[in-house]
Amino acid sequence: MNERIYMDYASTTFLRDEVIDTMKPYLTECFGNPSGIHEFSRVAKNAIEHSRENIARVLRCQRKEVFFTSGGTESNNWAIKGVAFANRKKGNHIITTKIEHHSVLYTCKYLEQNGFKVTYLDVDSDGIVNVNDINNAITDKTILVSIAFVNNEIGTIQDIEAISELCHNKNIIFHTDAIQAIGKIDISLDKYEFVNLLSISGHKIYGPKGIGILYIKDGTSIDNYIHGGSQEKGRRSGTENVYGIVGLSKAIELVCEDIDEENRKLKELRDYMIDRILKEIPNSRINGSLKYRTSNNINVCFEGIKDEGILLALDLKGICASSGSSCNSGSVNSSHVLQAIGLSSLEAQGSVRFTLGKNSKKEDADYVIEELKDIVKRYRG
Template sequence: MNKKTVYMDYAATTYTKPEVLEEMIPYFNQYFGNPSSIYSISRETKKAIDMSRDRVAKALNADRSEIYFTGGGSEADNWAIKGIAFAHKNKGNHIITTKIEHHAVLHTCEYLEKYHGFEITYLDVNEEGIISLEDLKNAITDKTILVTIMFGNNEIGSIQPIKEIGAICKEKNVFFHTDAVQAVGNVKVDVKDMNIDLLSLASHKFYGPKGVGALYIRKGIRIHNLVHGGGQEKARRAGTENVAGIVGMGKAIELATEDIEKHQSRILPLREKLIKGLLEIPHTRLNGPTGDKRLPGNVNVCFKFIEGESILLMLDAMGICASSGSACTSGSLDPSHVLLAIGLPHEIAHGSLRLTIGDGTTEEDIDYVLEKVPTIIQRLRDMSPLYDEFIKGDGK
């Protein structure tokens, strides 16, 4: 008998929707021409890329000329940060980010700091994982050229005050980049209203294919290229375009953003039910904010006295796909940098579980998880010397 599978890791990746795949298929075998060539089948691929550019632009309230296709969200982050840093180093060498960014941002900033002499300020966050706008204002100097702050956190779901950050950057004449990989398709994103200069996104987070993303670059911004070697993407990003992937992303972003409110109204009750049920397990805490300051599908909790890796293995044995944090650091034995940044001690941060829900999640899935998780937690605690010590003590 096949094991029941319940997918609860939509923040790591989503499935590709059938209607997205259907639109992609002709660009593998029928319209396979190189978009840089001039014959008719190539003109078809060029036309398809242009249509996808329009779809992405519409989803962000941008102009089509401001959308550049990349190989994913990490490439877009690298391009935005390195591109601005190198193009504007004559003005200054100071970049501001936060302690809870995705590693595509943190490692890029560390690279610039270590090898190119840039100064990086890593802003603290509060216990909900949200920055202080006052701290941001105080951190900006006459040498600051870029602020890069993620829209919504991939681990604990905290949504930053993006519009207010954008306004501060605009007033101070500093570029503002946001990694919106987790936000696009889940919450409303408007680059004009929010004063965003550069924005990264990735197709596979909103039911499109993997290996394709985009960088929004506001018109008029000077930025160095990251990838050299050809004239694609208006000579800003070399390499033959991933036509089928771009087509898929265009369709996926259209579907994901056509009715954000409807999406949220379905996901939010499931999230709240899951949170409520998990918090009924003794010695459990919710990580990150509540309400609309949290990404709709994100649930992140810590169970005291046990380790997250053990939870994941036992969940997998029961057919539940989950995570202890970012998919990009799943091989690491270190506790999450995000959980440490919100003030959790190492021993509690090690017991984290991230469950993220999406379009395929049903109420039956939530019920199944809430049936299995308490059993797993109790079994692991029964084997835990830490829990044994706690019980033998005063049990508080």
Template sequence: MERIYMDHAATTPMDKRVAEAMTPIFTEVFGNPSSVHAFGRLARQYLDSARRTLARSIQAREKEMIFTSGGTEADNLAIIGTAMANRDKGNHIITTMQEHHAVLDAVQYLEEQGFHVTYLPVNETGIVSVDKLKEALTDETIVVSVMYVNNETGVIQPIEAIGSLLKDHQAMFHTDAVQAFGLLDIDVNREGIDMLSASAHKINGPNGIGVLYAGDDIAMASMQFGGEQERKRRPGTENIPAAVGFKRALELAMEYKLVRNDVYEQYKQTFLEALANHNIRYYVNGDAEQTVPSIVNISFPGTNVETLLTNFDLDGVAASSGSACTAGSVEPSHVLAAMFGRGDERITNSIRFSFGAFNTIDNVSEAADRVAEIIKRLTNERRQET
């Protein structure tokens, strides 16, 4: 039985071309990029080249890109670091109820440190209201964090409208763009983004490396100590092989972006049409017109997440109930709870399917057939029990 991977929003397989770019770096470029000798200068060249590539992809400047260990650290540094450095200007943070836990846990920590946090609601389509954000702003607001693309539903937030709203406000605008980076066109200047988080392993790059874009004028306290790397914002010897891999993964993502978006949209429509052809009752969660093509979140009435995921895995289909960081838990999705309310059955019967490099039109169709058979069996069993 072929195992079919449909959880690319959690992590993606490394592209062989990325691995090929990284392999010689492990043994041939071993100098410390902070060293002034030839070995260090060579390592610095590779690091600077990767930094330039990442910066250009979002219309930023090279010196505004800070390498981190991943998206979580980038989120933490942006939110906690900026809040701590700007506490003299206010103590109010604004975010949304459907953020990734890397953001939610960071602002919860700030609450424990005496900051005041406003959690904005989202509507049933998963979109935050710019008007409600405007109402929540105060003279004390110093950080606003709204994710670019939701990791569970794929819904795209009104980032440019938020950036425009905050243009003349002291608050720094951060966006977790982990699910958007390399897939959507991003211009931090046009969209008014002050800080942006991204991660290599979401675009077929290596695990363990991310990046934080932070405007040159942003005051940010370091959360680590022991060196002056990354302009003193993130000390520690940089991971040169991973940086090279991140660069190559992004180059490929940008080169094939339009093609991949078209292909992923085809995968999504093929999957949904196959379910419909099997007469499966389902609902797509989130604004269908405002989502990335690589993610679809589906509610299957009369089922529950734990049973679904177990049966999918037994039948060779890898999917998720939401964030990979809580994939081992069967707790209701906080994202769907924010959209529908905690009493709605959709928060416990919805599955995220996400498409990527491990998929073909044939295995997407095959996965849909397997999912349909499982849904039929489970719903029939439930009817017989009742």
């Protein structure tokens, strides 16, 4: 096997050719600063607003509700800090779960140091939060609930419709990190009408890195995030990433157009891999829900393996996988997500995440499984 096999699409994706073609003019001849008044600036400004309108059309929201950021981490930070500081006279209580992305958990920890109280809810062994637990955690000081649509490590899908409706009925702002959901789930905002804030990142959907979106439902009470200019209606100042915005718009358009066929293919390959792994590698089990799971996620625990050397062994065989969130790479700590669903520290360290994408093929899956069988046997020995 001479070519490398990439099974880490939840970490990042390649740029689709159509996205590159859309971005090219704004990397070369259309390089104007959108804040100017001459023709070069007008071209750049028009590109931004056309992209905003296109994204609003695809997501089924208002164009004035789409705000561009540098990516998912910034979008999550803005959503949580912005709501907290804008509503602190109303209350100081925030609810989230123990399995959120670190850009949510660390932001909540920061707010705890600044007078806010945070409830970190447990999830069940599948990684699902109980809606009744959210309801029971709500107090008269609760101002925000932030729960990811899809968990980035185990692919668990939460009941966002029910959670957002609960928050709406309690007059509480609801934010969801939809970074791993878009392209896998129809997140049309006319369907999820009670979602106040929603985060998206470009590089998870075959778009560019360094660009994202925070959807802010009209009327949501939230502070401005970056001060210093009039960009993004003065709410997020700084010269706009024009080519990134254009690329993100095209990526969102394509991934939402392809969603049904792409999910069918990915689910078929995912189930094939899961079936072979569980049948052919003794003492292996899937982490997370099999029923409420995105089409591309395979997170598997190999009992008896006590360190993450398995990833290095896979890499030496030309296979790219991960142990969880790429934002936590280099950490010697076990996954907080896997421990929250009941795995021991050793079991968490013996778990591997394979995530599939557009270039994933059955012959690649077969190669990965054959190598994986040998690696697991060797490490257990």
